[in-house]
Structures are given as C-alpha cells and as structure tokens.
Amino acid sequence: MHMADALLSPTVATTMYVASAGIAGLSIHQLQKSEEDKLPIMAVSAALVFAGQMINYTIPGTGSSGHICGGILLSALLGPYAAFLSMISVLLIQCLFFADGGLMALGANIWNMAFYGCFVGYFLIYRPIMKGRVFSSLSERIRLILAVVLGSILTLQLGAFSVVIETTLSGITELPFGLFAGLMQPIHLAIGLVEGLITAAILLFVYETRKELIMDVGPSTTAKLSLKQILSVLVIITFVTGGLFSLYASAKPDGLEWALFGNKDEGYSENMALDEENYGISSSLADNAAKVQESMSFLPDYAFKDNDAALGTSVSGIVGSSIVALVAILFSLGFGFYKKKGAHKAA
Amino acid sequence: MNKAEKAVIEIKQIDELADGNSYLHHISPLSKLVVTLAYLLFVMSCPKYAFSTVLLFILYPISMYAIADLSLWQALKRMRFILPLIIFVNILNPFFDQQILLQIGGFPLTGGIISFITTILKGILVLWASYLLVATTKMDALCQALRQLHIPKILVSLFLLTYRYLGLMMEEVSRMSEAYYLRAPDQKGIHISAWGSFLGQLLLRSMDRATEIFHAMKLRGYIGEYRLMEKEYPPAYLYFFGWLCMFVLFRLGILAEWIGGIFL
Known part of the structure; x- marks a missing residue:
C-alpha cells in the first residue's frame, strides 16, 4: 500500500510531508521529555519489523500469505511516540533501498502507515481496550487480541482511504473516487484482519513469555482520562466521522441535487474530469447550477474528478466538523476554567 | 533463496555500488540529495498529458548513470514493488478519458492513453533518480546530508x-526461514501454528540484544548522542546549478519546442 511518487502532485506530497513532520516533532518532543533513552531498542525493533515483513505467513484455506502490521506491533512494544519514529526509519529504508514507496511520497507514506498505526490505532483502539475502559469483562489475553486486530483493521482502512484521497487530490487517476474507494476499502478490510491476526499472534506469544515487554499490560487502572487525552481522541473522532461518514451521507443525494445533477436527460454528464468549457455541461440548467455552486462553495478549487459532489461533502465535512470541534474544545476549556474557579472559591 | 536472503543481497549490492569511484561518488552528498529532490518535484509537477515534457527529464538519469557506471536496467527491476499500484490506479484511464488529443497516422491517441503512459514514465524516472542517489552515496554520507538539512539528530541516528x-536481523530471519522450510518442505509460508512463535522468539532475542547494545554503548561513553563522522566534500557547483537550470528549462517546455522546431 506504499504510495508512489508518480501518483502524487507536489502540493499533496509537500502537504503530507508537513503533516508528518509535525507529528514527528511532537514525538521527538515527547521522547525527550522521558528520561529513558530508547534509541538502540527503537533501532533494533525497526530492523525487526523490516525483517518481519520478509516473512510470509500462510493464511489457512486460501493459499495466499500475509504480513505483519508494523505500526501496531511497534506501538505495543515501544509506545506510540517511539514507534512513530521507528516507523519513519523503516519507511525511509524501504523507499531508499527497495524502491517501495518514493522519496517524495515518504510524507504520505508516513502519514498513511505510521501515523494511523501508532497514534489513531493506539490511542483510539489499543489503549482503551488494554486499559480495560471497554470490554473490561474479558480476560487480558482476549483483550490483547481484540485490541491488536481492531487496531490493525482501523489502521489499514484509514491508510487505504488516505491513498484514495491523496491520489484523487493529485489529479493523476481518472478512476472515479467512489469506485476507487470501493475497490480499496474491502481489500484492505481483509488485509487488515489478516495482518491484525498475525500481529496478535506474535504479541500473544510475547505476552505469554515476557509480559513486561508489552505496553499497557497489567492491572487495569481506574485513572480518569486527562483533558488532553480526551481532546486528542475527540479531534481524531471528529476527523474520522467528518471525513468518512459524510461520504456515505452524500451517497444518496437529496431531491434538489438529484434534479440538478443526476438527470442525464438534461444533458449533464457526470464526467467532470475533462475541460468543462466544451465537455459535459451543455444545458443552461446545469450551467446555472454550476455557477450557483461555485459562488456558494466554501472550497471552490477542490475539483474532484467524477465524484465531486461526494468529495466536496467530505472536505467540507472535515472543515465543518473541525469548526464544531474547535468550538466544543473552547467551550469545554472555558467550562473547566469556570468550574475550577468555582471550586477555588468554595475552598 | 528466500525473500530475506534476496533483500540482504540487494542491500549489499547497493552498498558496494555506493563505494564506487566515479565523479558522482565524490561530490557533496547534500548537493546530490537536493538535486534529486528537485528532480522528483519537477517530474511530479508535470501535467498528466505532458508526455514530451516528462520525456525530456530522461536526460538526467541517462547521463548520470553513464558517469556513475550504473545499469539503468538493473535499477528498473526495482519497479516491482511500486509498479502494480501505479498500473492499478491508472489502468482505467484509457476507458474513462476518451478525449482524442492526438492523431498519429490515423491512429487516435486518447487523453487516457497519454496520461497512462506519462504516469508510468514518471514512475520510471523518479525511481531512476532515487536509485542514482543511493547507489552513489554511502549511508553515513547521506546521514550527514540529512543533518545539514536540519533533520533532528535523533531521527538521523535512529536511521x-x-x-x-x-x-543482521535479515540474515537471522533468512536463516530461520531456511531452517523452517527445510523442516516443512511443502509449505509456502509460516503455518498458523507458528505465527506467534516464529517472529516472537526473534523479537525476544532482539529485545535482549538491544539492551546489551545499549549497555555496551553506555560503557563506551554514549550520552544520548550519536556522533557522525563528518567528511569534507569538494563543492559541485556545475552539477548543482547546471542541473537545476536544466530542470527549469525542461519543465518550461521551451527546450522541447526548440528541439522540435529544428526538425520540423
């Protein structure tokens, strides 16, 4: 699932570099705060994940084989920050020495594989399950399997979806967004499940022999989530719901949209990839609709091919939900401050 | 030969190539890295129908491979990882984009066909450029260049x-795989019953080894900083500025039109 340089535009590639560099900066900052020097362990684990990718695991009954999910494995062993940096190291070596991914696509690959695995998969799935915040009635062994498998599935789904978005935004492929996502997501659901199971098997083995090597294992803590953790989880949920689910919401357009855009008899062609001046739009109704849409739209230059209605919803979905999340964060911060002040007064 | 063994050989080959003695091997790694990144950006920025513009960029790998005494064909073999995705993403272009852009001797070339070929060509060119960098630059030199670009020390040391x-790790995986397959001759991969223990055992050994390495490093005076040996390289102004100017000329398309004008 490594992104290639040839499939990205410089803008998308640079944006992904900046985003990944931001997360790397945060990870370095967090690591430097901790006293422990993990560098050799990080390096050996990264080399292990790299070498582990070379092993083929037979999937019973299919004849095909799977690999390990590096992001989740490293996060469970080193914690998310060290794991993220180790993953960067793995991805850089893969791209330089094995042409797996590209030097300019590295930012996108770090985001698609390392960020989702080490941060989203870890904070959203692995840690809550291992700390017993969910499925607390199950034994720790079962929770470890669940955490790793679900974490891998989410990681792979988000990674595959990002590949689709990045390629579509780069304007390289003519593949309609819906079709592309429709092909990628189910394939990666299966891959995520298999990778999750293999990774879970490895971690379970480590759990049985040397429990202390695995993160967040031990008596479940009843400590409450800190405000910072709640906020980071909220932000992630916002992005996922905003980005993913608004796409599903737009799969069935409302009546007006259907009348304006979905009516082929009016001469409107769904293919927007070609020159709009002389292709596709031929009716005055569709022309007017396009003008109205252009003047009203918040992000007018996001020309998504073939499926711009769906994607437009997705981008505006992310922006919209980010604004809502920001207001909610400000509100909760203000509320917390007010409460603290009240408690102070009472004391 | 198993996968890990092949990978070890591949890394060793690149290591040996990087030890070469050509002009490119001796110039500053920073200038090579910057020129490579600029090349990638320029190639990537070419529009999807701009086949002729992209084609001009072939001059850089062809001339540099000749100078560095590298084989373009050997490098092309490394396309195996990334080519399937590029093809998968673009294979339907000819079906979706049927706008005819060019007629060659009565044969119509649609936008889809041109964009498909252009993307594949871009994939080949960027692969050649990246390979050129690693095949002419030793790892410590590359890390020195990364440090000069202000990539954080911890990341460079980790790399x-x-x-x-x-x-080391891949050789161990290779030996383990060999031993496993000798005991399970008809199996394609690791059986489900050994999914956990196969890499798990290596993981446990590796963690112990990492701790030992860490102790050894501490005893030798490691204080959380891994020092790189910095080497002086002669400046490569001609290579650096020459190619950057050429890339701009290629990208603007002036050169292609000018050359075409001579012949038409």
Whole structure:
C-alpha cells in the first residue's frame, strides 16, 4: 500500500510531508521529555519489523500469505511516540533501498502507515481496550487480541482511504473516487484482519513469555482520562466521522441535487474530469447550477474528478466538523476554567 | 533463496555500488540529495498529458548513470514493488478519458492513453533518480546530508542504527526461514501454528540484544548522542546549478519546442 511518487502532485506530497513532520516533532518532543533513552531498542525493533515483513505467513484455506502490521506491533512494544519514529526509519529504508514507496511520497507514506498505526490505532483502539475502559469483562489475553486486530483493521482502512484521497487530490487517476474507494476499502478490510491476526499472534506469544515487554499490560487502572487525552481522541473522532461518514451521507443525494445533477436527460454528464468549457455541461440548467455552486462553495478549487459532489461533502465535512470541534474544545476549556474557579472559591 | 536472503543481497549490492569511484561518488552528498529532490518535484509537477515534457527529464538519469557506471536496467527491476499500484490506479484511464488529443497516422491517441503512459514514465524516472542517489552515496554520507538539512539528530541516528542492524536481523530471519522450510518442505509460508512463535522468539532475542547494545554503548561513553563522522566534500557547483537550470528549462517546455522546431 506504499504510495508512489508518480501518483502524487507536489502540493499533496509537500502537504503530507508537513503533516508528518509535525507529528514527528511532537514525538521527538515527547521522547525527550522521558528520561529513558530508547534509541538502540527503537533501532533494533525497526530492523525487526523490516525483517518481519520478509516473512510470509500462510493464511489457512486460501493459499495466499500475509504480513505483519508494523505500526501496531511497534506501538505495543515501544509506545506510540517511539514507534512513530521507528516507523519513519523503516519507511525511509524501504523507499531508499527497495524502491517501495518514493522519496517524495515518504510524507504520505508516513502519514498513511505510521501515523494511523501508532497514534489513531493506539490511542483510539489499543489503549482503551488494554486499559480495560471497554470490554473490561474479558480476560487480558482476549483483550490483547481484540485490541491488536481492531487496531490493525482501523489502521489499514484509514491508510487505504488516505491513498484514495491523496491520489484523487493529485489529479493523476481518472478512476472515479467512489469506485476507487470501493475497490480499496474491502481489500484492505481483509488485509487488515489478516495482518491484525498475525500481529496478535506474535504479541500473544510475547505476552505469554515476557509480559513486561508489552505496553499497557497489567492491572487495569481506574485513572480518569486527562483533558488532553480526551481532546486528542475527540479531534481524531471528529476527523474520522467528518471525513468518512459524510461520504456515505452524500451517497444518496437529496431531491434538489438529484434534479440538478443526476438527470442525464438534461444533458449533464457526470464526467467532470475533462475541460468543462466544451465537455459535459451543455444545458443552461446545469450551467446555472454550476455557477450557483461555485459562488456558494466554501472550497471552490477542490475539483474532484467524477465524484465531486461526494468529495466536496467530505472536505467540507472535515472543515465543518473541525469548526464544531474547535468550538466544543473552547467551550469545554472555558467550562473547566469556570468550574475550577468555582471550586477555588468554595475552598 | 528466500525473500530475506534476496533483500540482504540487494542491500549489499547497493552498498558496494555506493563505494564506487566515479565523479558522482565524490561530490557533496547534500548537493546530490537536493538535486534529486528537485528532480522528483519537477517530474511530479508535470501535467498528466505532458508526455514530451516528462520525456525530456530522461536526460538526467541517462547521463548520470553513464558517469556513475550504473545499469539503468538493473535499477528498473526495482519497479516491482511500486509498479502494480501505479498500473492499478491508472489502468482505467484509457476507458474513462476518451478525449482524442492526438492523431498519429490515423491512429487516435486518447487523453487516457497519454496520461497512462506519462504516469508510468514518471514512475520510471523518479525511481531512476532515487536509485542514482543511493547507489552513489554511502549511508553515513547521506546521514550527514540529512543533518545539514536540519533533520533532528535523533531521527538521523535512529536511521543509521536501524540500517546497521537491518542486515543482521535479515540474515537471522533468512536463516530461520531456511531452517523452517527445510523442516516443512511443502509449505509456502509460516503455518498458523507458528505465527506467534516464529517472529516472537526473534523479537525476544532482539529485545535482549538491544539492551546489551545499549549497555555496551553506555560503557563506551554514549550520552544520548550519536556522533557522525563528518567528511569534507569538494563543492559541485556545475552539477548543482547546471542541473537545476536544466530542470527549469525542461519543465518550461521551451527546450522541447526548440528541439522540435529544428526538425520540423
């Protein structure tokens, strides 16, 4: 699932570099705060994940084989920050020495594989399950399997979806967004499940022999989530719901949209990839609709091919939900401050 | 030969190539890195129908491979990882984009066909350029260039150490796989009953080894900083500015039109 340089535009590639560099900066900052020097362990684990990718695991009954999910494995062993940096190291070596991914696509690959695995998969799935915040009635062994498998599935789904978005935004492929996502997501659901199971098997083995090597294992803590953790989880949920689910919401357009855009008899062609001046739009109704849409739209230059209605919803979905999340964060911060002040007064 | 063994050989080959003695091997790694990144950006920025513009960029790998005494064909073999995705993403272009852009001797070339070929060509060119960088630059020199670009020290050290242990780890995986397949001759991969223990055992050994390495490093005076040996390289102004100017000319399309004008 490594992104290639040839499939990205410089803008998308640079944006992904900046985003990944931001997360790397945060990870370095967090690591430097901790006293422990993990560098050799990080390096050996990264080399292990790299070498582990070379092993083929037979999937019973299919004849095909799977690999390990590096992001989740490293996060469970080193914690998310060290794991993220180790993953960067793995991805850089893969791209330089094995042409797996590209030097300019590295930012996108770090985001698609390392960020989702080490941060989203870890904070959203692995840690809550291992700390017993969910499925607390199950034994720790079962929770470890669940955490790793679900974490891998989410990681792979988000990674595959990002590949689709990045390629579509780069304007390289003519593949309609819906079709592309429709092909990628189910394939990666299966891959995520298999990778999750293999990774879970490895971690379970480590759990049985040397429990202390695995993160967040031990008596479940009843400590409450800190405000910072709640906020980071909220932000992630916002992005996922905003980005993913608004796409599903737009799969069935409302009546007006259907009348304006979905009516082929009016001469409107769904293919927007070609020159709009002389292709596709031929009716005055569709022309007017396009003008109205252009003047009203918040992000007018996001020309998504073939499926711009769906994607437009997705981008505006992310922006919209980010604004809502920001207001909610400000509100909760203000509320917390007010409460603290009240408690102070009472004391 | 198993996958890990092949990978070890591949890394060793690149290592040996980087030890070469051509002009490119001796110039500053920073200028090579910057020129490579600029090349990638320029190639990537070419529009999807701009086949002729992209084609001009072939001059850089062809001339540099000749100078560095590298084989373009050997490098092309490394396309195996990334080519399937590029093809998968673009294979339907000819069906979706049927706008005829060019007629060659009565044969119509649609936008889809041109964009498909252009993307594949872009994939080949960027692969050649990246390979040129690693095949003419030693790992410590590359890390020195990364440091000069202000990539954080911890990341560069981590990269260098990972590279150091990579060969070791892969050789171990290779031996383990060989031993496993000798005992399970008809199996394609690791059986489900050994999914956990196969890499798990290596993981446990590796963690112990990492701790030992860490102790050894501490005893030798490691204080959380991994020092790189910095080497002086002669400046390569001609290579650096020459190619950057050429890339701009290629990208603007002036050169292609000018050359075409001579013949038409």
